[in-house]
Amino acid sequence: MDTGTLLNVAFAGIAVFGSVLTALAFLAVRRLPTPRMALVAVGFLLIAVQGVVVGIGLFEGGWGDATLLLISAAFEAALLIVLFVATLLR
């Protein structure tokens, strides 16, 4: 299996599991509507969106490696900020 296929599978997995955790997090927000829980849900949503965006980028093949890396880095940074704020709130 070449690296391109592995990357596709990896990001598809990130999109699927990110979506499952996002759904779970939104159910948790309904049960306990606190700012922290809402931020956790947003964090998982970011992971799912990252999986979809980068997955599409890889699948379409038109995007350069640097662009995909930049998109991934932007999502990771946003995720870290969201989770950092979530740990500060209750």
Added chain:
Amino acid sequence: MVDEPIRASWAETLLTFIQRYPGVHLREIRRRLAIPIGTLDYHLYRMGRQGLITVQFQGGYKCCYPAVVPEIGGPIPEVDRKLLALLRLPAPRAIVLYLYLEGPTAPAALGQTLGTTGPNLSYYLRKLEDGAILVRQGQGASRIVRLSDSKQVHRLLLQFPPLPETVVDRFTRFWSELHP
């Protein structure tokens, strides 16, 4: 005729659930067992008519109890029903468990520990006080709340298990218990 076995299976599942978790309310049963509300109402009515269970309104909830509990050798006494129904709700259960484990506590400290709002805490404390489950003592800053009968709480906690946690419950608990 074709769906008869399914109905029988639902009734069986429902009865087992009520026997295992007495005091559980209608909406919680629907959530846990995923039985349509109409079907659930029908089976509860039928089981009530057959004398297998009793259904009573408590604090705005339709709570279900088995007609006979083998360990007791009869129905659950009225005084225990009141507490059991409240132990099936998350907020009152948390209050009762905290007071059981930590002893008499100031309402402010209780609200802070449980992470609930003042009005919410006050509402449930009044409900528990009305049910003679806890008593408030003192005035102003020296006011404390305590269980009126901790032996009853101990006995009921041992006798009837809490409702099992769902995936969403575990997720909520995990993320809400993280502290900076």
